[in-house]
Amino acid sequence: MEYVVGALIHQLRTIDPGEIRLVQITLPEEVEIAGKLYAIRDTMRPGTAFLAKPWGARTGKYRRRMYTRSNTSFNEPRLLETFINFTHRDQSDTSSWWQSEMATEWFEKGKTVEVRLQLDGDEEGVLVYENTKVCKATNLRLEDDGMWEGMRMVCVAFGTGITPFLSYARYLQANNFGRKEGRGGAHLTLVTSVRHEGQLMLHEEMVALEQQFPEHFRYQPVLTRSWPTAWEYSKGRIQRVISSVSGKAQIDISPLQTIVPNLTQSHLRICGSITACQQLTLGLEQGGLVPLSVRAESW
Ligand SMILES: Cc1cc2nc3c(=O)[nH]c(=O)nc-3n(C[C@H](O)[C@H](O)[C@H](O)COP(=O)(O)OP(=O)(O)OC[C@H]3O[C@@H](n4cnc5c(N)ncnc54)[C@H](O)[C@@H]3O)c2cc1C
Structure with a gap:
């Protein structure tokens, strides 16, 4: 029923x-x-x-x-x-x-x-009703309280794939990023990729959050197709598909690594279209990069 x-x-x-x-x-x-x-x-x-x-x-x-x-x-x-x-x-x-x-x-x-x-x-x-009660590699349910506080997370969002990470950011903010006496708290880097500036979601709120918690939150919006002259963040795709002679796609994720150099010391979370998420995980594999953990959800 x-x-x-x-x-x-x-x-x-x-x-x-x-x-x-x-x-x-x-x-x-x-x-x-x-x-x-x-x-x-x-x-x-x-x-x-x-x-x-x-x-x-x-x-x-x-x-x-x-x-x-x-x-x-x-x-x-x-x-x-x-x-x-x-x-x-x-x-x-x-x-x-x-x-x-x-x-x-x-x-x-x-x-x-x-x-x-x-x-x-x-x-x-x-x-x-919520779609899942347990954390799995194929969903983005936030880790239990008591666990996320010790984590360094890099969240990569394609388009509306930002939704779970907006919820993370707001929840962590409401909980002071897990900062307590003797405990440093969590760190979240949000990399959000959209086509143009008009597609950014809650941009001002994220900018303000970074200013409020600079030690715990980093906001990196990326515009892939067009950008204003004075755009101060990244431009262009965070991953590039390079077709090889053999026909097997090679994924270059060096633009993402430039934004987030410490991927292998982070818990990576990915959300967006199936193609974008698969390309990123393939790029990690091809580059021999192994983050502390990887969880991804695609629609
Ligand atoms: C866990 C989860 C979270 C999500 N969160 C969001 C979110 O935050 N924001 C967001 O925008 N979307 C989100 N989505 C996606 C959303 O649920 C819808 O799938 C999406 O909006 C597309 O809906 P749609 O009805 O237009 O088309 P679809 O759901 O893609 O499909 C429409 C219909 O066409 C059928 N269909 C699709 N492809 C084919 C095919 N090749 N052959 C035959 N039939 C086909 C489907 O079975 C369906 O009946 C999420 C999905 C999941 C699973």
């Missing part, structure tokens, strides 16, 4: 027209299931995804889709924030709908989108 609740589209903000939108969905405090009222508890871990049922522009029906949360249940319970991009795939359905006028209308008219819930173990309440 799957439980869902109608959630209000609280905010729908265009980042790059037709390409990327910020979406915030608010869940009610309670839900009625089989005549009984349950409080909705939000314990989603940074790096996990929620499941919503938006409209499919191509199929003309509601579809089940997963979205990684970019804020945290710790700071903003029951407010689910994410960034959704248009995938440009022939089969694209909901990703194009989210960019459409129809979605804007739903937002303006206060229409709801269903979000999946799950019964709490003791069945006394319901939880916001």
Whole structure:
């Protein structure tokens, strides 16, 4: 049995027209299931995804889709924030709908989108469903409290693949980066690659976070296609595909290494399209680079 609740589209903000939108969905405090009222508890871990049922522009029906949360249940319970991009795939359905006028209308008219819930173990309440409860190499659920505080992480995001890392950054900030008496705390480098400046997500917030916690947070936005004259960060792709005579692709990740020279002393986290993530891991392999750990999620 799957439980869902109608959630209000609280905010729908265009980042790059037709390409990327910020979406915030608010869940009610309670839900009625089989005549009984349950409080909705939000314990989603940074790096996990929620499941919503938006409209499919191509199929003309509601579809089940997963979205990684970019804020945290710790700071903003029951407010689910994410960034959704248009995938440009022939089969694209909901990703194009989210960019459409129809979605804007739903937002303006206060229409709801269903979000999946799950019964709490003791069945006394319901939880916001999260896609995974365990940390694996193929997901980005943040390590347990008590563990991440000692880690040096390099998070590489392609496009909306920044969502899990925005959640990490906000969670670490809310927890003072794990700094306590006698304990140095965590370090996070966020490398985020987008095509042009207009696609940057929460850029000002990340710049401010770096200024607030210079010993714990480093922000490196990269623009791959075009950039303003005075752009002070990196330009061009962080990994380059070099076709070889044998036809086997060689991936040059030296631009990424220039930004982050200490990859092998870091826990590497990667998120974005399947191609981008595979190229980066292949580039590491071909260059004989072995980070302390690698975890990646691609959509
Ligand atoms: C854990 C997780 C987290 C995610 N987080 C985000 C996020 O934060 N932001 C974001 O923008 N997206 C995210 N996604 C991706 C998102 O869920 C959608 O898949 C994406 O937005 C594309 O949706 P779509 O409906 O347009 O197309 P799709 O989901 O790609 O596909 C549409 C339909 O076409 C079918 N289809 C696709 N390809 C083919 C094919 N070759 N042949 C036949 N049928 C095909 C699919 O089965 C589906 O029914 C996440 C996905 C996962 C799994």
